Amino acid sequence: MxxxxxxxxxxxxxxxxxxxxxxxxxxxxxxxxxxxxxxxxxxxxxxxxxxxxxxxxxxxxxxxxxxxxxxxxxxxxxxxxxxxxxxxxxxxxxxxxxxxxxxxxxTEKKQFHCEECGICRVGGRENFFHCPKCGSCYMMSLRDNHVCVENSMKSHCPVCYEYLFDSIEGTTILNCGHTIHMDCFQQMADQNQYRCPICSKTAREMSGVWRMLDAEIAATVMPEEYQYEVSILCNDCNKTGKVPFHIFGLKCSECCSYNTRRISAADLH
Structure with missing residues (x-):
């Protein structure tokens, strides 16, 4: 030719x-x-x-x-x-x-077929591994570095409710092991929502935020009429107890998380 x-x-x-x-x-x-x-x-x-x-x-x-x-x-x-x-x-x-x-x-998507998933993925075979318990491919950075939840990808996004397993949108794994679309999680973060929509546990590393709240609370003494204890349930460690009330947050005395919610005294029994 x-x-x-x-x-x-x-x-x-x-x-x-x-x-x-x-x-x-x-x-x-x-x-x-x-x-x-x-x-x-x-x-x-x-x-x-x-x-x-x-x-x-x-x-x-x-x-x-x-x-x-x-x-x-x-x-x-x-x-x-x-x-x-x-x-x-x-x-x-x-x-x-x-x-x-x-x-x-x-082809810049670097498509590849995963035998275990049974479908094609994008991102390059060398950059992913298949987690048999979660039932899907994840990035290599998550190997031995994520909480496994049985068939976690074979579920719907808790925000938009699209089926995650074969979604063309990018997904991410929360600290609790549940999965969600990256864009949906970003929308949550933009609204200062960092709890998993499924189990309410803290979705990302928040220790820096907790330290900031510690400093804010230490620097802000509540008026005498607000100096009392309230009953809480910690979403992260699932423990209940009584803690000092503060407008900036209610800190769990067990795991130091501020991902808590106020409950009535009757709920403690």
């Missing part, structure tokens, strides 16, 4: 790559949903459409592994799922997984 022809082929391929896909993925094919026989660019497009239908009975989600047929977006040929179109020879996705029937041109 001559240099000019090679350049033209490269331009054609780049043009096709930029022209096709959806808001979720860049790809040069569409998939035929085996569940309803409709054609969509990706499973997310399918799920958004079917779950917006007026009749709730029509709501359903597509199982990625069940996809058999795809349609090349360049030559419009329907065929069995494969990386290369048998008719025009174009790669329908620079990344292709024959198990997930997943196509994506943006």
């Amino acid at each position: 001559g240099e000019e022809a090679l350049v033209m082929q490269t331009k054609d391929r780049d043009f096709a790559r930029s022209e096709h896909g959806c808001e979720h993925y860049r790809r040069r094919c569409k998939i035929r949903a085996p569940c309803c026989d409709r054609v969509f660019t990706c499973r997310h497009c399918h799920n958004e459409f079917t779950n917006s239908l007026s009749n709730p009975k029509d709501h359903h989600e597509m199982v990625r592994h069940d996809v058999k047929q795809v349609i090349c977006s360049v030559c419009n040929t329907e065929q069995e799922a494969a990386q290369v179109c048998w008719k025009c020879g174009i790669h329908m996705g620079e990344y292709f997984c024959g198990i997930c029937k997943f196509y994506d041109d943006d």
Whole structure:
């Protein structure tokens, strides 16, 4: 092949790559949903459409592994799922997984298929490990450095309620082991909410904040009429007790956490 022809082929391929896909993925094919026989660019497009239908009975989600047929977006040929179109020879996705029937041109995501998860992940295989108890892949920095919760990723985000296991949004693990979308946790942090929405334990390292509250309380003496004890329950150590009331916070005498809530005397028994 001559240099000019090679350049033209490269331009054609780049043009096709930029022209096709959806808001979720860049790809040069569409998939035929085996569940309803409709054609969509990706499973997310399918799920958004079917779950917006007026009749709730029509709501359903597509199982990625069940996809058999795809349609090349360049030559419009329907065929069995494969990386290369048998008719025009174009790669329908620079990344292709024959198990997930997943196509994506943006290889900078460093996609990889996790056998244990059974689906494709992003971020590079070398940067992740699979935790069998939590049931998902986590970043290497969390190996031997997180609280395991049985199948914690096979649950819904406690803020937006999207299913976490196959969400395309980034997730993070809280100190208690529960998982949440990174963006959802940031929204909580922006509102100064640092308790896990599921178990109410402190979600992140807060010892610096506790020390700041210690200093504020030491420097601020409450008026005599407010110098009394109140009953509390600590969300972190689950202990109850009586502590001095203060406007800046109620400190647990057991674990020194300020993640506490006031309770009635009857709740102590």
